[in-house]
Amino acid sequence: MIKFEPLLKQTLWGGDKIIPFKHLNDTLENVGESWEISGVKDNETIVSEGEYKGKSLNQLVRELKDKLVGQENYERFGDEFPLLIKFIDARQDLSIQVHPTDEIAHRQGKTRGKTEMWYALESAPGAQLYNGLKQQITPEQYKQMVENDTITDALARYEVNEGDVFFIPAGRIHAIGAGCFVAEIQQTSDVTYRIYDFKRKDKNGNYRELHTELAAESIDYTVLPNYRAEYERTKNEGVQVATCPYFTTAIYDLTEPMTLDYTELDSFVILIAVKGEGTIKANGQETTFRMGDTILQPATTAEVKVSGEVKFLETFV
Structure with a gap:
């Protein structure tokens, strides 16, 4: 059993749920993310106790190899741990984003894409998120809708309740809304294309960069009837x-x-x-x-x- 020190990330949009949720004796404010298990370069989690205390996740993978990750995983991913685990607490709306598939990421000169999922923790009443397209649009229409501030009209919006699950394959447009508190499981990747940021300005008065062209190439334009994962809430079985x-x-x-x-x-x-x-x-x-x-x-x-x-x-x- 290996436990890690969480990497707490203070953000402009971060809230106050993560510290008490994790029972931490900490006074940090605006903690938007806790990276629980991470092998991302320069953001590696460190073992907190036991025989491996003080070692980074990537050191463990290098030392233990298939004994840690499994034979097939080690052959597939080498010395990189394949998953990134986070808790995310959004006090404000996050930007609308998309992640490319591995294939598209390679074409764009990136190592890999990103598929992820959210499990909703106890969020604020009325908290909502975007996940997937609710109407058919073309790449050209998408660009026009970003330009004229109507892109949210094309997105499926969900009220978030504790226990909700949203699977977000690479290519699906998504955004966490204000008041959402989620656990996130994702591929180890930091490739994110910002589609729309509600015309907000940073602390220097500048709009944040949008990645309209890269996103247009990465979006899966398929429309589905429901993007919430339906499952039976059962006790004492997986x-x-x-x-x-x-x-x-x-x-x-x-x-x-x-x-x-x-x-x-x-x-x-x-x-x-x-x-x-x-x-x-x-x-x-x-x-x-x-x-x-x-x-x-x-x-x-x-x-x-x-x-x-x-x-x-x-x-x-």
């Missing part, structure tokens, strides 16, 4: 809410002890506690597991015993 080539995620809402069997899985597993409190036993270790905790289980882990009343996300590649 409910799969997302699966794609980059991650598989399930939700567990436990009121009784459970053993998670990973003997057949060739991957690390990340467990993210979103509510309640319990304990985890694995590989001869036991630790508390409560709201705000994120724990990395190496690929050598055969089983994890979870007890207590705790709700958590499980994700692996």
Whole structure:
């Protein structure tokens, strides 16, 4: 079991939910993001306790290789950890964005694209987000709508309630709205194209850069009837809410002890506690597991015993 020091990111739009959610003794204000597990260059999380204390995630991957991430993952991703885990607290609307697919990112000279998902934590009443197109538009119409400030008219908008899941494959337009508090699971990538920023100015009075052309090339213009992931909210069993080539995620809402069997899985597993409190036993270790905790289980882990009343996300590649 490996725990990391969170990387807290202060932002202009950050709120006040992350510090108490994670039970941190910290007075930082406007914390917009907590990077829980990150191998992003210059933003690597550091192990907080145990035999690997003080080592970065990427050092661990280099040292433990397939023992940490799994054989297939190590062959596929090498010394780069494939997932980035965050909590995001938006006090204001974030910009409307899109991420390219791996294929388009390569064409544009980037390493990889970004597919991601959100799990909604306890957000402000009436908080909303954008996810996907609700009407058919062409790349030319898209550019015109950005220019004349009507691009939000083409987007599907959702009120956010705790437990909502939104899967965001590369190419899907999206934006987190004011009052949203989410856990985010994503490919390790920082390629983001800003589509629209509501004509806001930065502290120097300048508009933030838009990436209209790159975004137009990256957008998937498919229209779907629903972009919220529908799932059955069941107790004491894993409910799969997302699966794609980059991650598989399930939700567990436990009121009784459970053993998670990973003997057949060739991957690390990340467990993210979103509510309640319990304990985890694995590989001869036991630790508390409560709201705000994120724990990395190496690929050598055969089983994890979870007890207590705790709700958590499980994700692996």
